[in-house]
Amino acid sequence: MEDIPKEMVCLQKTTASKGYQCMKIQTPFPVNDEVLIKIKKVAICGSDINLYMWNETAKVIAALPFIPGHEATGIVVRKGPDVKNLKVGDRIAVENHFFCGKCFQCKEDRGDICASLNQYGHGKGTIHGGCCEYSVVSEKYCYRLQYGISDVAAVLLEPMGVAHNAIERLEVDGEAVLVIGCGPVGLFAVSCAKALGATKVFAVDVLEERLDLARKMGANETFNSKEGGSQKVKEEIMKITSGVGIGRICEASGAASMLNGCFSYLRKGGRITLVGLPKKPLHVENVLQDILFKSLNLNTVHGRRIFHTWEECEKLIADGKVDPLPVVSHQLPISKFEEAFKALLSGNACKIIMDPQL
Template sequence: MEAIPKQMTTLIKRNEEEGYECIQIPVPEPIGDEVLIKVTQAAICGSDINLYKWNDVAKFIAALPFTPGHEAAGMVVKKGPNVKDLNIGDRIAVENHFYCGECFQCKEGRGDICNIMNQYGHGKGTVHGGCSEYSIVPERFCYKLRLNISDMEAVLLEPMGVAHNSIEQLQVAGERVVVIGCGPVGLLAVGCAKAMGATEVIAVDILDTRLEMSKMLGADYVVNSIIRGSDAVKDEVMKITGGVGVGRICEASGATSMFNGCFKYLRKGGRVSVLGIPKQPFHIENPMQDILFKSLTLTTVHGRRIFHTWIECEKLIAEKKVNPQLVVSHEIPMSKYAEAFQALFSGTAGKIVMDPQC
C-alpha cells in the first residue's frame, strides 16, 4: 500500500456562486466508524448542474461548504477505530444516500427512503464528496465490491442501481417494456430490462444518438418522439402489440407530456414506474379510461434498495449481462473539471467520469 500524502487536491464550493474551486487541503483523518478512501473514479450527472450553478434547487438540497461528487468508487486506505467489516485495501463504491438509521422507514429496512436523509457530495451531513483525491465515508455507506468488476464499472453501480430499482419494481420478465428517455439512467434501464427477462424493449427519446446507443444496450425498437410526432409512441406500441398495449413502462425522461400520454398505450393490468424527475405537474386527460379502468400499478423510486440493488447490479455486470460503460461519453482528469461540466451543460453528453488522481 502506497504512503498517504499530507495534502490532496479537491473541488470545493464555499460561496454562493457558480462553479467550484480546485484547491489543496490536508488529507482528512477518519474517526469513529469512518474510512478514508482513495477515490479512483468520480462520476457526474445531470443533477450536478444544480450544484454547479448554485440555483434554487441547489440551495434546497445542499449546504455550504461541500465537495461535490455523489457517485464515487475507491479503495480503503485508512480506517477509524470503530470500523468493523472493512479492511485496508478493500475496494468500495459509495451509497450516497446517507440514511439516519433511526426513523420509521429506516427501522423498517427502507433506508433508501429515510425520512431525514442526508447526501454525500451535497454538504448535507458531511462536507466530503467524490471529487477529491481522498474522501471520508462512514462504513455503513460503503458497498464492498464482491466480484471482479473495474473501477469504472464500480462508479456506475450508483446510477445503474436507480435503473435496476425501477425495472425490478416493474416485474419485466416475459413482458414488453417501453423505456421513455434515454439519458444514462434510461439507457441503463434498457440494459437492465433485457437482462431481467423482458421479451422486447421499445426505447423512446428525442435524440437519434441516444436511440442508437439504446440498441447497443438491447433495445429492439426505437422511436424518436420529436421527429415522428407526439402520437408516434402510441402508434408504434399498438402496432407492435397488436393493439393490446404494452405491459410495462419505465418513464425516465421527466417530460410531463410523455408521462401524461403513456397511459394511453399501457394495457390493462400494466405497470408504470416513474424514474425521471418531472418539472411540471402531471395531468391525465382521461383518468377513468386510462387510469381507473385499467387497474394499473404505479411505482416510484428514490435511489437504490440498500444494499440489495448493489448486489444484483454487480452480478449483472460481472456476468456480462449489462455493460454500463456503454453510457460513458467522457473520461476526463479532475484537473480539467471545467471541461467536464461544460460537456454536461451541452445536453448531449452521456455519463461523465473523472479521475481525481490526475
C-alpha cells in the first residue's frame, strides 16, 4: 500500500478576494462511501476565472473555503468502509456534478440535471476539489477508467463529455454540422461530430489560432466571424448549402449575437444544441420564420449523461477516433498556478493542465 503523507499541498481560497493560496493541509481520510484519490492531473477552464477573481458569479456558485479544480483524474489509494465498486489501484476521473440521488430527476436516471446539484471544486457540499495532492470523493461520483488512456486524456473527459453530450443530441450521422465557438468544448464538438458520423464539420470563431486548432481537430472548413459576425456566417452557410441552410448547429460560443442569429440559417427540420453560456438575453428577430415555421429541434445540455457519456468518450479516445491533445496549450506543476491563471486570463491559453504531484 502506498505511503500516504499526513499533510498535502493544495490550492485553497479562504477569503473573499482574488487568487488562491498554495498551502499545506492535513491529508483527508475517506469515510463511509468515500475514496481517497491521489490526483494525477487537474485541468482548469474558462469558468474557473469566476472563482479565481471571486466575482459576483462566484459568490452564487461557490462557498468559502474551498479547494478549486472540477476537472480531475487520479488513482484510488484508500477507501471508506462502505465503498462497494472501487478498489485501491483503480484509475478514475471525477464526475464534478454532485447529484443527490433522491430528487425526481435522479430517480429518472438524470443525475446530470439533479434538482439539488452541487459541484466538485466549488465548496458546496465539500471543501474538496482537484487542485491538491489527495482528494476525497464519494465513489458514486467516480468514473472508473476502462481502456488504458493516459492521465492527460483522462482529465479531458469532463469537457469532452459536455461536447459529446451536445453532439449526440444533434444526431449528426450523415449530416453536415456547424460548430460556433472554438474554445475547448467547441473544439471537442468538432472532433465528436466527425467521430459520430458527420459528413462535414464547419467551425466558426473570431480568433485564427482557434480556427487552426479546429482544423487539427477535424474541421473541414472554418470561418472567421470577427468581421461581419453572424450575418457573414449566414452568407457562407447559405452559399455552401445552396440556400437550404445547415441541418445541425452546435452553439458553443455563448456570444449573444451569434446565438440570436444562428436560427436564421438553420435548415427547416434541423437541430440545434445550445452549450455556450450567453450573458445576454436570447432575442430572435423573426420568430415565425426562423423558429416556429421551421419545425426545428432545440436542445440544451448541462454536463454529461452519467456515466454513459464518460464511457463513450473514453472509447473514442482509446480507439483513436478523437485525439484530445491538441486542445492542451499548457502543462504546469500546481506550484505555478499563478502562471496558469495569467495565461487563462490573457486569452492566450486553450486547455491548461496542472500536476499536483510536482
